[in-house]
Amino acid sequence: MVRPSGRLLSLALALLLAISSGTALPTAHAQVKPGDIPENYYFPATTAFDEAIPSPSDFLGYDIGTYHTRHARIVAYFRELARASDRVEIRDVGRTNEFRPMIYAVITSPENHANLESLRQQHLAISDPAADAPDLAEQPIVVQLGYGVHGNETSSSEVAMLQAYALAAEQGSEAEERLEKGIFLVEPVLNPDGRDRHTNWANMHRGDPLVADPLDREHNEVWPSGRTNHYWFDLNRDWLPLTQIESRNRVAFYHRWRPNLVTDVHEMGTDNTYFFEPTEPVDSWNPLVPDRVYTELTAPFADAYAEALDDIGTLYFTKEIFDNSYPGYGSTYPNMQGGLGFVFEQASARGHIQQSDSRLVTFPYTIRNQLRTSLATVETAIEQRERLLRHQRTFFTSALDEAEDFPVSAYVFGNDENQSRTRAFLDLLLQHQIEVYELNETAEYDGQTFSPGSAYVVPTRQAQHRMVRTMFEKVTSFADSVFYDTSAWSMALSYGLPHHGVERGSVPRGERVTTVPSPDGIGRVPESSYAYLVDWTEDPAAQVLNALLEHGLTVKAAFEPFEIQTDRGPVSYPRGSVLLPVQPQSISADSLHRVVEAVEKEAGMNIDAVPSGFARSGIDLGSPAFQPIEKPNALMIVGNGVSGYEAGQVWYVLDTRVDMPITKVARADLDRVHLPDYNALVMVSGRYDDLPQRFMDDLQRWIEAGNTLITIRGATPWAIRSGLANDSTLIDGMDSVPTASIGESDDMPARFDYETAADRRGAQRIGGAIFEADLDLTHPLGFGYTPRSLPVYRDHDILLPPAANPFSTVAQYVDAPRLSGYVSEANRDTLGGTASLVVDQVGRGRIVLFADNPNFRGMWLGTGRLFFNALFFGSHIYTP
Numbered sequence: 001m002v003r004p005s006g007r008l009l010s011l012a013l014a015l016l017l018a019i020s021s022g023t024a025l026p027t028a029h030a031q032v033k034p035g036d037i038p039e040n041y042y043f044p045a046t047t048a049f050d051e052a053i054p055s056p057s058d059f060l061g062y063d064i065g066t067y068h069t070r071h072a073r074i075v076a077y078f079r080e081l082a083r084a085s086d087r088v089e090i091r092d093v094g095r096t097n098e099f100r101p102m103i104y105a106v107i108t109s110p111e112n113h114a115n116l117e118s119l120r121q122q123h124l125a126i127s128d129p130a131a132d133a134p135d136l137a138e139q140p141i142v143v144q145l146g147y148g149v150h151g152n153e154t155s156s157s158e159v160a161m162l163q164a165y166a167l168a169a170e171q172g173s174e175a176e177e178r179l180e181k182g183i184f185l186v187e188p189v190l191n192p193d194g195r196d197r198h199t200n201w202a203n204m205h206r207g208d209p210l211v212a213d214p215l216d217r218e219h220n221e222v223w224p225s226g227r228t229n230h231y232w233f234d235l236n237r238d239w240l241p242l243t244q245i246e247s248r249n250r251v252a253f254y255h256r257w258r259p260n261l262v263t264d265v266h267e268m269g270t271d272n273t274y275f276f277e278p279t280e281p282v283d284s285w286n287p288l289v290p291d292r293v294y295t296e297l298t299a300p301f302a303d304a305y306a307e308a309l310d311d312i313g314t315l316y317f318t319k320e321i322f323d324n325s326y327p328g329y330g331s332t333y334p335n336m337q338g339g340l341g342f343v344f345e346q347a348s349a350r351g352h353i354q355q356s357d358s359r360l361v362t363f364p365y366t367i368r369n370q371l372r373t374s375l376a377t378v379e380t381a382i383e384q385r386e387r388l389l390r391h392q393r394t395f396f397t398s399a400l401d402e403a404e405d406f407p408v409s410a411y412v413f414g415n416d417e418n419q420s421r422t423r424a425f426l427d428l429l430l431q432h433q434i435e436v437y438e439l440n441e442t443a444e445y446d447g448q449t450f451s452p453g454s455a456y457v458v459p460t461r462q463a464q465h466r467m468v469r470t471m472f473e474k475v476t477s478f479a480d481s482v483f484y485d486t487s488a489w490s491m492a493l494s495y496g497l498p499h500h501g502v503e504r505g506s507v508p509r510g511e512r513v514t515t516v517p518s519p520d521g522i523g524r525v526p527e528s529s530y531a532y533l534v535d536w537t538e539d540p541a542a543q544v545l546n547a548l549l550e551h552g553l554t555v556k557a558a559f560e561p562f563e564i565q566t567d568r569g570p571v572s573y574p575r576g577s578v579l580l581p582v583q584p585q586s587i588s589a590d591s592l593h594r595v596v597e598a599v600e601k602e603a604g605m606n607i608d609a610v611p612s613g614f615a616r617s618g619i620d621l622g623s624p625a626f627q628p629i630e631k632p633n634a635l636m637i638v639g640n641g642v643s644g645y646e647a648g649q650v651w652y653v654l655d656t657r658v659d660m661p662i663t664k665v666a667r668a669d670l671d672r673v674h675l676p677d678y679n680a681l682v683m684v685s686g687r688y689d690d691l692p693q694r695f696m697d698d699l700q701r702w703i704e705a706g707n708t709l710i711t712i713r714g715a716t717p718w719a720i721r722s723g724l725a726n727d728s729t730l731i732d733g734m735d736s737v738p739t740a741s742i743g744e745s746d747d748m749p750a751r752f753d754y755e756t757a758a759d760r761r762g763a764q765r766i767g768g769a770i771f772e773a774d775l776d777l778t779h780p781l782g783f784g785y786t787p788r789s790l791p792v793y794r795d796h797d798i799l800l801p802p803a804a805n806p807f808s809t810v811a812q813y814v815d816a817p818r819l820s821g822y823v824s825e826a827n828r829d830t831l832g833g834t835a836s837l838v839v840d841q842v843g844r845g846r847i848v849l850f851a852d853n854p855n856f857r858g859m860w861l862g863t864g865r866l867f868f869n870a871l872f873f874g875s876h877i878y879t880p
Contacts, residue, residue, distance in 0.1 A: 496862020
C-alpha cells in the first residue's frame with residue numbers, strides 16, 4: 001500500500017491534532033480526511049438549523065464525505081426531508097433504464113406550497129409573449145439545482161443533500177426570505193444508474209487507512225465507468241436530441257416550470273482546481289443567445305462564487321476551456337429558454353482521497369467547494385430575482401422581433417415515404433415546446449413535394465424562435481475555429497428528413513399539432529392466404545423484420561423494386577422490402593396472421609396483406625431477386641481500449657429500435673469466443689493492435705467463410721491496416737490520402753508563434769460538422785433510402801479512400817460536402833471525394849467499413865439505417 005508523503009502525513013496529523021484539541025481549523029485550503037470531518041466544516045459557522053429536521057449525517061449514519069452515498073439512500077433522505085419539513089415536496093418524474101426513481105424536491109415556503117400551481121402558471125406566463133406577465137416584483141424566481149449528470153463525478157450529489165437540508169432546515173429571516181422569493185427545484189442525481197455504478201466501485205475499494213496513490217484501484221474504475229448512463233450515453237450531451245429516457249423525463253419536467261436558473265455541477269481531473277462561469281469569451285457563445293446572458297447577467301454570480309471560494313482559500317479559474325455554443329448541455333439548454341445555465345467543475349478525488357500533482361484532494365474538500373458555490377447560487381439568485389425574471393420575459397418577446405427580421409418565415413418538413421421518421425421528428429419538436437402546424441395543401445419547394453398528412457409547418461415567428469433555428473438552421477460561418485464539443489447540431493439533418501425554409505409568401509397551414517398522430521389501422525391487418533409485405537423505407541421495418549425472424553419464420557427481402565396490389569390498393573415497394581409468404585411456414589396461416597398483427601402493433605408500422613404474387617411492375621414475389629434473410633446473431637467487442645460511447649450507441653439503437661440482442665464481449669474474454677456461433681461482428685473505435693494473433697487468424701477465416709465484419713469510425717483504418725481488407729486501393733490509400741496541414745506552405749516550411757499551436761491544431765480538427773455524401777441507393781446498404789443525398793455527421797480526421805472496385809464505394813463525399821458546422825478550408829478540400837462507407841469482399845465474406853459513426857449519440861436516424869442494413873443484408877453483399 002502506498003501512503004502519502006511525509007509532508008502530507010504531517011499535514012494530516014496536524015489536522016487531526018487540531019480537531020482533537022478543539023483548535024479551530026484554518027479556513028484556507030482546509031482539507032480533512034473522510035471520517036474526520038469537524039462540525040460546521042461544510043457550512044459557514046454562523047448557520048443555524050432547525051434541530052427537528054434531520055441532517056444528511058443524522059439520517060445516513062455517517063458524515064457526508066465519509067462514504068459515497070448510493071442513489072437509493074439519497075432518494076430516501078429527500079423523502080425524509082419532505083416528511084419532516086413543510087418546505088419540501090417530492091416529485092417523481094420517471095424511472096431510469098435500471099428502474100431507479102428520478103425525483104425532484106420542490107422547496108419553497110409553506111405559503112408558496114399552498115399556492116404552488118397558481119405560481120407555476122404565473123411563471124409560465126412570463127415566457128409566453130401572448131399572455132399578460134404577472135407582477136414581477138411579487139413573483140418568486142424558479143431555480144433548478146441539478147447535480148450529478150456524470151455518475152462518477154460524485155461530490156455533486158452529496159452536495160445536493162446538504163443544499164436541500166440548508167433550504168429545508170436553515171433558520172433566520174434571510175433563510176425565510178429566500179423561500180418566500182424563490183422556488184427551488186433540487187434534482188439530486190441526474191444519472192442514477194451511472195452514479196450507483198461508481199458509488200459501488202468507490203466504496204468497495206475504500207481502504208482503511210485511505211489510499212491516496214492515484215494508481216490504487218479505487219481511483220481507476222473499470223470500463224465503462226460510472227460517467228455514463230445504462231446505455232453508456234453521456235447525458236450531458238442529450239438535452240437537445242433527447243434520445244435517453246432520463247433526458248426526456250428531465251426536459252418534460254423542465255418545461256413544466258421553465259426555471260430562471262439551472263446549475264450543472266461536474267468534476268474534472270484531479271490536477272485541476274475549480275472552474276465556474278463565465279466560460280470562454282465571445283467566440284464560444286451561442287450566437288442565438290443575447291450577449292447579456294454571458295456578461296451582465298453572469299457577472300454578479302461570478303463575483304459571488306469568487307467571494308465564496310476566496311473565503312475558504314480555494315483556488316479557481318474562469319474564462320477558459322469550456323464553451324457555451326452547443327445547446328444540448330445542461331448548462332446551455334437553459335440559455336435557449338430565457339434562463340441562465342451555469343457549469344461548475346471541481347477537481348475530483350475519484351474516490352475518497354487522492355494525491356494530485358501538487359496537493360492532496362479529499363472527498364470532503366470537493367464537496368465543500370461545490371456546496372459553497374451552490375449556496376452562493378441560491379443567495380445571488382434571490383438578489384437578482386427581478387432582473388432574471390425581466391430577462392426571461394424580454395428573451396421571449398424579443399424572439400418575435402428577431403423573427404420579423406429573419407429571412408425564413410417557416411420551415412416545412414416531412415417524408416411521405418417514411419412517415420415514422422416524420423412522426424419521430426414531430427415528437428422531438430413538441431418535447432421542446434415548439435409550435436407545429438399541419439400542412440393543409442400540397443406545396444413544392446426546390447423540387448421537393450410536401451403533402452398534407454405527411455408534412456408539417458413550423459413558423460419561425462413564435463416564442464421558441466431560437467429553438468426553431470437550432471433545429472433547422474445550417475450554420476457555416478463562425479467567429480472561432482476551436483470547439484469543446486461540436487459545431488453542428490441541426491436536428492432536421494440528423495433525422496435525414498426533407499425540409500425547406502420558406503423565405504417568401506405564406507405557407508398553407510392548418511390546425512396546430514399538440515400530439516403525435518398514430519398511424520391508421522395498426523394491429524388490424526387483413527388476413528392473407530398468400531403473403532404479407534413490409535415497406536423498407538419506414539424506420540420500424542427493421543424491428544418488424546427482426547421480430548419475424550425471432551419467431552422462426554421464413555422471410556425474404558427484395559433486391560429489386562416492384563409495385564403490387566395490396567389490401568390498401570397498388571403500392572410501390574423499394575429494394576429491401578420484406579416478404580413474408582404464408583407458405584411455406586412452420587405454423588398455420590391463422591397463427592401467422594396473429595403473429596403479423598402482434599408485430600404490427602408492437603412496431604407501430606403497417607404491414608400489408610397481398611392476395612397474389614403477380615406484380616403490376618417489377619419483380620413478382622416468386623422472383624429469385626427475393627433473397628432469404630438470416631437472423632443476425634451479432635457480437636460486439638467492448639471493454640478497456642474500446643469507445644464506450646460508440647459501443648453504447650450500437651447497443652442502444654439495437655435495443656430500442658430493433659429489439660435485437662447483441663452479445664457484448666470484453667477484449668479480455670476473446671479467447672472464449674467461438675466465432676462460428678455468430679454471423680456478424682461489430683467493432684467500434686478502439687485500440688485493437690494488441691488483439692491475440694489466434695483471434696486475428698480466426699477472424700480472417702471467419703470473414704472468408706461468408707460472415708460480416710462491421711467496423712465503425714476508428715476501427716475502419718485499423719481493419720484495413722491490419723491486413724483484414726483485400727482491396728489494394730484501400731490498403732495503399734490509407735497511407736497516401738492527404739491530410740490537412742496546420743500551416744500553408746510552398747517551398748519553405750511554415751513558422752508560427754508557439755502560443756498559437758493549440759488554436760491552429762484545433763482549427764484543423766473536424767470537431768463535429770455535417771457533410772453531404774452521395775449514396776448508392778441500389779446497394780443493399782442503401783436500401784430504403786431516398787434521395788441519394790445523405791447528411792453525415794463527422795467528428796474526426798479519418799480519410800477513407802474510395803475502393804478500387806467501382807461497385808464497392810457505397811457512400812462518397814461530394815466535392816463540396818459541408819452542409820453545416822465548422823470545417824477548415826484545407827479539410828473541406830481534402831474531404832471531398834473520399835469515402836464515407838465502403839464494402840470490401842474477403843473470400844465469401846465481407847467487411848463493411850464505416851468511416852463515420854452511423855449511430856452518433858443515438859440521434860442520427862438519417863444514417864442509422866445503413867447500420868441496420870449491414871446487419872440484415874450483409875450476407876447478401878457480393879462485389880460484382
